[in-house]
Amino acid sequence: MAGDDSSGFQAGQSGLIVRVPEAEPVVRAWRERLDPSARAGVPAHVTVLFPFLDESSVDDGVCAAVAEVIGRHRPFEVRFERCGRFPGSLYLVPEPGIPFVRLTEAIADRWPQHPPFGGRFDEVVPHLTIAQGQDDAVLEEVEAGLRDRLPVTGRVSSVDLMVHDGTGWRHRASFALR
Template structure:
């Protein structure tokens, strides 16, 4: 990855505080089953901050008018398979997670891989240091 892009991502993402998410329900997009994050606002802010840095590369290639923050669970499966997965997940929710970094993922045509990871600002109170 280009050093300037890496530095820009570190800068823009490092200005955002770590946060907690809760996943209480599933949602659907065409051919996609996902978990809906609450609150969604921190994810929207991260997406918008990155899009502001690179307006020539809008989220999802500009294919969608609305950004829908989500955690993809399954994609490209038959509806019956998605329904089965959703039913199984229903008994396991809610889930919670701490978001303390953002991973840059790349697809090589076969699988997704982490290319780089960028830390968010630590929002936890720091212990005082004694002089």
């Protein structure tokens, strides 16, 4: 998932994401080269919560609870027209970002033992990671290569549960916004 230490993926880890298929044609080549989560099978996305529960804890009851929490939120339109940066990382900024923050907060409130990104950050910053672990020159090259291909727009209508099987990330379930 975006923003995490991708070299540390382990079997059984899970995360909740919003897929952004409309961004794939724009970011796929960059992500496959510069984002370890893409090489591990995670599509272009905005992370809702990572890490989430271990796969062994995800049963029908958990899925029903996730569906109930996600189902309290309405679908929304999103636009990505500019890039942002974290140290060593480049991402697309979703606008509006608040609906993503609300999804993250709702899931984190339901499962407080699983704060976003393990509690490493004070603020939830929604983002679609393109490159991580890169120097500024690489990030500038990527950003320049994206300028003429933005904006990307899409509709958010579901959240997906992804699980790492020891070799890559696999889709396990989808939960509809209503």
